[in-house]
Amino acid sequence: MAKKKVILTFPPALIEEPVTYNLIKNYDCQINILKATVRPKEKGRLVIELNGSKEAVNRGLQYLKEIGVQVEPLAQEVRHLKERCTSCSACIPHCPTAALSIDRAEMKVSFRRERCILCEACLPVCAYKAMEIEF
Ligand code: SF4
Ligand code: SF4
Structure with missing residues (x-):
């Protein structure tokens, strides 16, 4: 079995297309949607985890690229640099999974x-650069 977390960026023309359905139905992939952002008539962004046999995942990713979806690997790890963190709490409301919390x-x-789903929402809001991403 293979597992890949990727960021998909859809051009406006593909937003209405049943892309994830096709991945499941035609490419035998299982999909876990970690985050979705869609702005009508602009572009859509999905963070997904693709599961399946290595061949199924590779074929699914190939399908996405062929139809014009931009595929980028999701970061491997997000780190909290305690020595830089001032516990200002600015990141807390941006973290969708409560991976960041305050005592x-x-x-x-x-x-x-x-708990971190590597969505990167905390990175731009931290003025102290205490959240770091590793690819
Ligand atoms: S925004 Fe940065 S400095 Fe503030 S609590 Fe979050 S990680 Fe710490
Ligand atoms: S990347 Fe940051 S905001 Fe996203 S889940 Fe992880 S800690 Fe929370």
């Missing part, structure tokens, strides 16, 4: 890696 008693921000 109200101590006013200290902590990071639970197992």
